[in-house]
Amino acid sequence: MESELVSGNEALGYGAITAGCKYYFGYPITPQNEVPEFMSREMPKAGGIFVQAESEVAAINMIYGAACAGKRALITSSSTGISLMQEGISALAAAQLPCVVVNVMREGPGGGGIGPSQLDYLQATKGGGHGGYIKMVLAPSTVQEIFDLMQTSFYLADKYRLVILMLTDAILGQMLEPIEMKRIPEGDLPPKDWATTGHKNQREPRMIPILLKGYTPINYFQAYQDEAAELNSLLQKEELRFEETTTEDAEYLLVAYGSTARIARSAIEQARGEGIKVGMMRPITLFPFPYQRTKELVSAAGKTLVVEASGGQMIEDVRLAAEGQGDISFYGKVGTVFTPIDIYDEIVKLAS
Amino acid sequence: MEAAAKTKVFGKPDTLTGVPYYYCPGCGHSLIHRLVCEVIDEFGMAGDTVAIFGVGCSCVSYPFFNLDWIYTLHGRAPAVATGFKRSMPDTLVFTYQGDGDLGSIGIAEIIHAAHRGEKFTTIFVNNANYGMTGGQMAPTTLEGQITTTTPEGRDPAHCGSPLKISEMLATIDGAKYVARQSVHDYKSLVATRKSIKKAFEVQLAGEGFSIVEILSQCPTNWKIEPVDSCAWIEENMMPVFPLGILKDESGG
Numbered sequence: 001m002e003s004e005l006v007s008g009n010e011a012l013g014y015g016a017i018t019a020g021c022k023y024y025f026g027y028p029i030t031p032q033n034e035v036p037e038f039m040s041r042e043m044p045k046a047g048g049i050f051v052q053a054e055s056e057v058a059a060i061n062m063i064y065g066a067a068c069a070g071k072r073a074l075i076t077s078s079s080t081g082i083s084l085m086q087e088g089i090s091a092l093a094a095a096q097l098p099c100v101v102v103n104v105m106r107e108g109p110g111g112g113g114i115g116p117s118q119l120d121y122l123q124a125t126k127g128g129g130h131g132g133y134i135k136m137v138l139a140p141s142t143v144q145e146i147f148d149l150m151q152t153s154f155y156l157a158d159k160y161r162l163v164i165l166m167l168t169d170a171i172l173g174q175m176l177e178p179i180e181m182k183r184i185p186e187g188d189l190p191p192k193d194w195a196t197t198g199h200k201n202q203r204e205p206r207m208i209p210i211l212l213k214g215y216t217p218i219n220y221f222q223a224y225q226d227e228a229a230e231l232n233s234l235l236q237k238e239e240l241r242f243e244e245t246t247t248e249d250a251e252y253l254l255v256a257y258g259s260t261a262r263i264a265r266s267a268i269e270q271a272r273g274e275g276i277k278v279g280m281m282r283p284i285t286l287f288p289f290p291y292q293r294t295k296e297l298v299s300a301a302g303k304t305l306v307v308e309a310s311g312g313q314m315i316e317d318v319r320l321a322a323e324g325q326g327d328i329s330f331y332g333k334v335g336t337v338f339t340p341i342d343i344y345d346e347i348v349k350l351a352s
Numbered sequence: 353m354e355a356a357a358k359t360k361v362f363g364k365p366d367t368l369t370g371v372p373y374y375y376c377p378g379c380g381h382s383l384i385h386r387l388v389c390e391v392i393d394e395f396g397m398a399g400d401t402v403a404i405f406g407v408g409c410s411c412v413s414y415p416f417f418n419l420d421w422i423y424t425l426h427g428r429a430p431a432v433a434t435g436f437k438r439s440m441p442d443t444l445v446f447t448y449q450g451d452g453d454l455g456s457i458g459i460a461e462i463i464h465a466a467h468r469g470e471k472f473t474t475i476f477v478n479n480a481n482y483g484m485t486g487g488q489m490a491p492t493t494l495e496g497q498i499t500t501t502t503p504e505g506r507d508p509a510h511c512g513s514p515l516k517i518s519e520m521l522a523t524i525d526g527a528k529y530v531a532r533q534s535v536h537d538y539k540s541l542v543a544t545r546k547s548i549k550k551a552f553e554v555q556l557a558g559e560g561f562s563i564v565e566i567l568s569q570c571p572t573n574w575k576i577e578p579v580d581s582c583a584w585i586e587e588n589m590m591p592v593f594p595l596g597i598l599k600d601e602s603g604g
Contacts, residue, residue, distance in 0.1 A: 023439055049438045053431070054464035061428035061461070065404075065435025068422050073435070091425050196420035198443055201399040207414050207421040 003178040008168060009034035009076075011143045011179060012102055013042060015150025016074045018183055021100070022048035023073035025062040027055060027081060030114040031170040032104035035076040056081040060088030060101075067097035068208050070195030072154050076102040078170075079112055079120055082128075089163055090129030094224070095209025096194075098157035098164075100150070105169040107334060116170035117334050118258060121313035124167050125287045134228050135163040136235065137287040139257045143177035149284075151184045156239065158189045160231065167286065169309070171259040171337060232288065241284035242293060246272060250279030252350050253301035255294065255318050257283050260309050260338060267343035276351045286314070294321035303350050304328045307343060365389035367398045371415040378578020380568030381409060383535040384477060385416050387545045388446070391552055392419075401444040404433045406458065408450035408484045410477065427458025430465035433472045444552060445472040452482040455491040455517045462521070462563075469526030469560035473551045476517070476563055479570035480589060487573030491515035494588055499573070514592050518565045522599040528560035530599040534567040536585040540595070547597070554602045567593055 006014060012035050016024070024043055026036035036052060043050040053059035056077050066073035077085065082103045092099055105120050107113040124137045136156055140146045146168060153164040196206050243261075245268055247253065256264045261282040271278045281297050283290050298304045298318065304326050306315040312330045319328060331346045364370055367389035373382045392398050403419045405411050407426035414421050424432045429447035437445045454462050454476050462474065481499050482488040488501040492514050496505040522530040529551050533544035544566055551562035567589050569581035576584060 023435070025435060051434065051438060051468075054460055054467075057428070058431040058434075058461050058464065061425065061431035062435035062438075064424070064428075065422070065432035065437070066439040067435075068402075068432070069436055069439045071439040073439075087425055088428070196402055196422055197440060198400040198402055198420055199398070199418075205418055205420050207423065209423060 001180045001182060003180050005176055005178050006143060007034060007174060007176050008143045008146050008172040009104065009174070010038050011146040012076060012150055013038040014181055015147040016100070016154070017042060017046045017048070018181060019072065019151040019154040021072040021074050021154060022046065023063070023066040023071050024048065025051050025053050025059040025066075025073065025075050027053050027059050027077065029078045029081045031106055031173050032076050032078050032102070034173070035102070056084040057088065060085035060092070063099050064088060064092055064095070064097060067092065067099045068196050070192035070197065072158075074100050074102070076104065078104045078106045080106070080110070082120065082123070086129035089135070090131050090133055091209070092163050093133035093135055094131065096161040097208070098161050100153045100157055100164045100166065102166045102168065104173040105167060114170065115335065116259065116309060116337060118169060118260060118309040118313070119334065120167065121286065121308070121310065122316070124165050125289070125317070132225060132228070134232055135165055135287065136160070136239070136285065137165045137167060138241070139167045139284060139286050140172065141258050141262045141282065143172070143175060144179040146172065147179050147181060148184055155186045155189070159187070160235070167258060169259050235288040239285060240288055240290045242290045243282045243284060244297070245280040245282070247279035247281065247297055249277050250297070250300070251302045252276065252278040252347060253297050253304040254278065254280040254307055254347070255283070255304060255314070256280060256307040257286060257314065260307050263338045263340055264307055264343050266340035267347060270340065270344050271347045276347060278347050278351070289317045289321070291317070291321040294318060295323060295325070298322040298326035298328065302327065305331055305346060305350055307331050307338070307346070309334055309338065365393040367392045367418050369416055369418050373416065374412070375409065376572040378569055378571040378581055379409070380479065380535045380566070380570070381413065381477065383541065384475065384544070384566055384568060385413060387541065387548055388475060389417065390545060391549045392444070394549065395444070395552065397444050400442065401446075402436060402440070404429045404436065404445065404447045406447065406449035406453035408453050408482070410448045410450055410453070411484070413448070427453050427456070428461055429453070430458065430461040430470070430474065434465055434468070434470050437470060437472045441471070444556065446475055446552070447472065448475045449477070450483065451476070451478045451480065451490045451492040455515055463524065466521050466524045466527040466561045466563070469528070471555050471558055471560065473555045474563040475548070476565040477568045478565055478593065479568045481570060481573050483570050483573055492517070492593075494592055516593070518563065518598050521563060526560050527563065527599065528601045529554040529562035531597045532565040532567070532593055532595050534585055534590070534595055536567065536569065536582040543595070550600070550602065557602070559602055565593075567595070
């Protein structure tokens with residue numbers, strides 16, 4: 001198959017269209033403007049709909065409407081825009097409406113800046129909105145993986161009736177790489193026998209979201225929590241994704257995700273070249289987090305270094321995974337991009 | 353005498369389930385529900401209609417409609433309706449929203465749905481207060497009107513004058529039909545039914561956005577008798593919110 005040179009943000013769009021997504025709702029915000037621009041151009045060609053919403057608040061509620069119809073719909077934004085969507089994401093999760101949301105992370109709290117960071121990990125994985133819901137969080141580290149995981153995201157959303165949040169960042173969004181645009185085959189999916197598409201005088205009316213599955217208001221929210229806990233266990237069993245780099249004999253372990261992991265890979269190659277036995281655990285599913293395998297790797301390594309473009313967020317999950325074992329430290333940087341040398345220097349420090 | 357074929361001249365519309373209303377005595381919602389259902393029956397479109405409800409007293413209305421039904425976050429029904437209708441263009445879609453939901457927290461969503469000329473209809477129930485939460489001031493609360501958050505009466509000096517939402521929406525090109533009606537007497541019920549029908553026709557013809565504002569009784573929060581609430585609409589609300597067709601660009 002021929003490869004094409006595309007940016008990470010364009011790969012989001014190509015991946016969604018390849019997965020049969022026909023509805024995109026967006027609002028301009030840097031560093032993801034290439035996505036609405038791409039969609040405004042490409043969606044009509046694919047027989048789909050592009051709507052530029054008046055705000056992120058409206059956009060997330062538009063996707064709610066398309067999801068109620070059982071359609072595959074995508075929304076993308078960046079940090080501060082994602083914060084505006086949290087009420088809507090909570091509502092989508094409450095109504096068990098499948099959809100895909102992408103956060104091309106920018107910097108800082110508040111309005112922040114437009115540079116890359118990984119400062120939204122906790123918001124992404126630990127709720128974000130109110131009310132105790134779960135969603136899956138996927139973190140690609142290359143443009144190819146963005147394209148592939150976007151397709152997988154739509155499948156997983158439909159399979160589990162879940163909101164899938166993909167975390168990328170300004171580096172991944174702007175980066176150009178050659179990719180192969182292959183359709184990833186999907187498994188069987190349950191029928192969308194909950195969609196409110198009009199009863200055609202052939203069935204009982206449906207409603208979204210309350211009183212789903214015959215719950216009464218009295219037991220609904222307890223039932224929702226019970227289901228979320230069950231689903232969490234199921235995702236831990238069935239849907240963990242991670243990538244290991246030279247972990248077989250690693251005395252030193254890096255844990256990193258997304259663009260940081262990609263940069264760390266170069267540092268590991270250099271250190272390996274000099275005989276330092278370093279490996280890496282790269283979680284691809286940040287929720288569910290690969291706790292068990294991380295624990296094994298942290299225990300086996302002498303020292304573990306968590307590297308993030310933040311002040312330290314994923315390190316909380318690594319510590320949870322380790323259950324008190326291992327020697328875990330942190331290296332982070334925000335505002336400027338990591339170089340492989342930065343991380344290599346940290347590996348050397350770890351090994352000395 | 354031969355058994356004559358019976359013709360139904362009056363009865364419950366099929367789109368109405370017949371579940372007894374649990375609104376407060378004298379509330380206008382039940383009248384409006386009925387009128388909406390009568391029009392859907394007339395079009396024979398219950399099977400292809402989706403109702404999208406806002407937050408307020410309207411959000412407890414689900415048992416009353418034989419329709420697929422979507423409950424939305426506060427103020428966001430027009431955005432949800434946009435996403436839904438764009439993906440289901442052959443469906444008759446209406447949002448059902450109160451004055452707090454539509455006129456306050458959801459003002460951006462309604463304006464931009466009209467602005468884009470979204471092809472759905474909004475039933476906008478104006479009872480001059482936040483009914484569901486116990487009678488607080490709404491953007492449509494009248495000057496001097498006592499609510500739980502304007503205990504001395506609404507003072508325009510620091511909380512503004514009643515917001516004339518339909519007049520505002522009528523200035524937007526994408527809004528093709530804008531009407532304000534009422535349900536305080538028989539004549540107004542007839543006019544309201546006519547406007548709902550027209551608004552749905554505008555939608556079905558794909559002409560653009562349509563909205564019917566309906567002045568509606570809230571005797572519980574107005575703290576008056578149900579029968580007096582009908583006169584209250586005529587004496588207090590209609591001078592501020594005059595009834596009529598504010599804009600009709602259908603068939604153009």
